[in-house]
Amino acid sequence: MTEPILSNTLTAYAQHAGSMRPDMLAMVEQGYRRRRRRQKAGSAAAGLAVVAVIAVVAAVHPFRSTGSVPLPPAASVGVTAPSAPSSPMPTSPRPSTSAARTVLQPLKCPIVSGTPESAPEVLAQLTAASQVNEYQAAHVDPTTMDSRLHGVLPDVHVPLPMLKALAADVSSWTSTCISNDSLAYGTMQVSQAVNDQMNERFQTTLDRLQPADNIALGTAYLEYLTVHFGIVHFHNDFDLTTNIPLRDAVLAAYDVGMGAVETSGTIHIGPIGQQFVTTVVGLMKPANEVQKVWGR
Amino acid sequence: MTVESTFAEFVRDRGPSLFRYGYVLTGNVHDADDLVQDALIRLRGAWTRVDRQDDPTGYVRTTMARLHISAWRRRRREWLTSAVPDTAVDDTRLATVGDGGADTTIWQLLAMLPPRQRAVIVLRYYERLTDEEIAETLGVTRGTIRSQAFRALEKLRTEPGLIQLQGGRS
Numbered sequence: 001m002t003e004p005i006l007s008n009t010l011t012a013y014a015q016h017a018g019s020m021r022p023d024m025l026a027m028v029e030q031g032y033r034r035r036r037r038r039q040k041a042g043s044a045a046a047g048l049a050v051v052a053v054i055a056v057v058a059a060v061h062p063f064r065s066t067g068s069v070p071l072p073p074a075a076s077v078g079v080t081a082p083s084a085p086s087s088p089m090p091t092s093p094r095p096s097t098s099a100a101r102t103v104l105q106p107l108k109c110p111i112v113s114g115t116p117e118s119a120p121e122v123l124a125q126l127t128a129a130s131q132v133n134e135y136q137a138a139h140v141d142p143t144t145m146d147s148r149l150h151g152v153l154p155d156v157h158v159p160l161p162m163l164k165a166l167a168a169d170v171s172s173w174t175s176t177c178i179s180n181d182s183l184a185y186g187t188m189q190v191s192q193a194v195n196d197q198m199n200e201r202f203q204t205t206l207d208r209l210q211p212a213d214n215i216a217l218g219t220a221y222l223e224y225l226t227v228h229f230g231i232v233h234f235h236n237d238f239d240l241t242t243n244i245p246l247r248d249a250v251l252a253a254y255d256v257g258m259g260a261v262e263t264s265g266t267i268h269i270g271p272i273g274q275q276f277v278t279t280v281v282g283l284m285k286p287a288n289e290v291q292k293v294w295g296r
Numbered sequence: 297m298t299v300e301s302t303f304a305e306f307v308r309d310r311g312p313s314l315f316r317y318g319y320v321l322t323g324n325v326h327d328a329d330d331l332v333q334d335a336l337i338r339l340r341g342a343w344t345r346v347d348r349q350d351d352p353t354g355y356v357r358t359t360m361a362r363l364h365i366s367a368w369r370r371r372r373r374e375w376l377t378s379a380v381p382d383t384a385v386d387d388t389r390l391a392t393v394g395d396g397g398a399d400t401t402i403w404q405l406l407a408m409l410p411p412r413q414r415a416v417i418v419l420r421y422y423e424r425l426t427d428e429e430i431a432e433t434l435g436v437t438r439g440t441i442r443s444q445a446f447r448a449l450e451k452l453r454t455e456p457g458l459i460q461l462q463g464g465r466s
Contacts (some may be wrong), residue, residue: 003420003421003449005402006417006421007422007424008399009322009399009402009403009406009422009424010417010418010421011397011422012399013319013320013403014316014317014319014320014422015316016321017315017316017320017325017328018325019312019315020311020312020314020315020329020332021329024307024311024329024332024333025304025307025308025311026332026338027333028307028336028337029340031333031334032336032337032340032341035337035341036341045315189363256445270304271300271304272300272301272304285352
């Protein structure tokens, strides 16, 4: 049954098919979540319908009074309260789950190496760091910067809520936190590579093992990412409070790396980076303020 | 490795090949994208099981072949929307294939085959599966595969240039 002409044609066309859409994985994950939600909703509705049918059958069944028909426990609500037809269904658990969803719980730090600083101390350091613009600090030489800045040092600030939420997600504000792979340390989970890179870029001598320096390094790295993405993709718009695509790109890059976000010259946030962005942005909302969540 | 990361790795590694397969099944890039996406969503739901026990590529290829001929899928109603989801793609590379020769003719004839017959042709001559394997993939008997292939080849033979096409009787 060899038919080379058909095989050759199909192979030739397949070779020229071009490439799959670049956001396929994200679309699949999105479709999968939608499908699962629909299935859950369907099965929950079916489950409630079964309970309702059993309750109705039990209520009108002649054998009910003899107790000879064993009923599943779920039906007992309908059986013991047949005189209240206005609420035959058991109370739905939905409100409690939606309430739980509004309060995000950041991950706990995997390895705590020593006594961490207290929350007020961390807050003070974060507040101080958010007010510093490493680019405009006195020790930066403008000539070492990207020529697209035209010698003007960028006015970039990391907003305090963003810094607080990010620190909450990566280390739950634990100044002595070590990552699972033992590469990142501190409140901002700074690696040695980032430490060296930032010290070289801003001509500083910060040490990631010192709590305040760690936060300064993490903030400097955020500023560096902001300026990079701002120059390349956003016409030098560095405002992290109004430029939401920039903010998301910076957050995703902090988690998965700049190269992973900037594929083939455009910004593309993958599912893992998107998950990180969603969590941090969720923690930035006033209702989820870090102190409220932890009761600190 | 989490479920998400192993699945992402699979899509990264096998996605392009699955897309090419979807392209020869459907005949155009938009339907190929849709088909791959639908099949991957189904694979994602079964990922932990399939990744552990079976061959995920075989699983998703089977899913794609079956989705392609699914009557439910074809009858699915379109959603009306004000935003056009598709953008034009550069299809000029296709013009270089065959230069209007036998390849182009076959490709055009394949586009006129019903989905099931096209699926049989693709599985036989692109995936190079045996009739038994095709029967298993599509969930029908070997006899059905042979008759579908025979009819498909008969249609292709109506083109004078392809009169020498064999197959269907083996």
